[in-house]
Amino acid sequence: MPGSKRADARRNYARILAVAEEEVAAQGAGASLEHIARTAGVGSGTVRRHFPSRRALLEAVSRKRIEALAARAHELTGEPASAKSSGDALLEWLDEVVAYCVSARGLAAALSYDDAGADPVHGNSCAAALEEAGGPLLRRAADDGVLRPDVTVADLITLIVGIALATEHHPEPAAQAERLFRLAVAGLGPAGARA
Template sequence: MTGQRADARRNYALLLAVAEKAIAAEGADASLEQIARTAGVGSGTARRHFPTRHALLEAVFRRQMDTLCGRAAELLGHPDPRAGLLEWLRDVLTFAATTRGLPEALNRDRAAPPGEPHEYCATARLTDAGGPLVARAAASLTPGVTITDLLNLVTGIALATEHHPDAAAEAERLLHLTVEGVSPAGSA
């Protein structure tokens, strides 16, 4: 995006923000044309930035992964390692539960054979970001719990609540129940 005109950068950012909301509300099948209309730009402008639905979804998920990875780095300084880890898991779960399509992308990432490019690289990025949080909180976790275990649980909860009328609240409730099993010293 460097070297683009200021209006092109604004259009890109606006399209991405509108797309995030549309995908959260409608899922991965949100209309690119409707996103363009809502953003107040023509469909040609939208297609210049996102020539395919895949390109749009990838940009939305990449931006969210950047946010979640940055949040993990921030929480490494949390005075209570367990609370920092649980806060990050809630952030991941909230995003997964309110953005239809991410749980499937996470599952595809996990199911792809080693060496095959992953569609959104979400699982690898979240594993790398959350691993240090798990290591820091290890003393308060059930022995042997890994970041992969926790991401699998979060993905399962997101998939289980995807069609619930209040997916985020139900996902939070299920995470609270799950935490009792992976960290019996306390609760979420």
């Protein structure tokens, strides 16, 4: 029966995603797909039908976090210019992206620009969503002259991903990631000014 198959498929998807969220939180981006399948009570083929690549699974696990970061970018973009400088608004959002990447295991891997496992039609949907959301913040900062005009949101995401991955096993990953990000941000403004 087609209707019951779709309902079964939806239940399987939800069960796999719930297990994957727990496993990625515990094990990081390298969580075992076979273990996820066993724990969800489905075959590994079912996992692969719903999530054809590890990246697809990581993107699904990270979707809510990405949506929250995109909403925050829109909120900051909508704030009146008198409430906060464009550089401060961009930096506040980027600080939140760094904090999410460090605290949410697997998010940095989902944002990475490695084409292996990326959807050939849509590319990296997590990174694309953040690029679109952060674009207005970045353009406003560049227009105000507090950010080099050649800096892109993709550049910033790549920088954040690198920092998050490099500090993942540090004894204090959040503090170290924030420190490294602050060092990097100092070079983003015109003539080395703060972004």
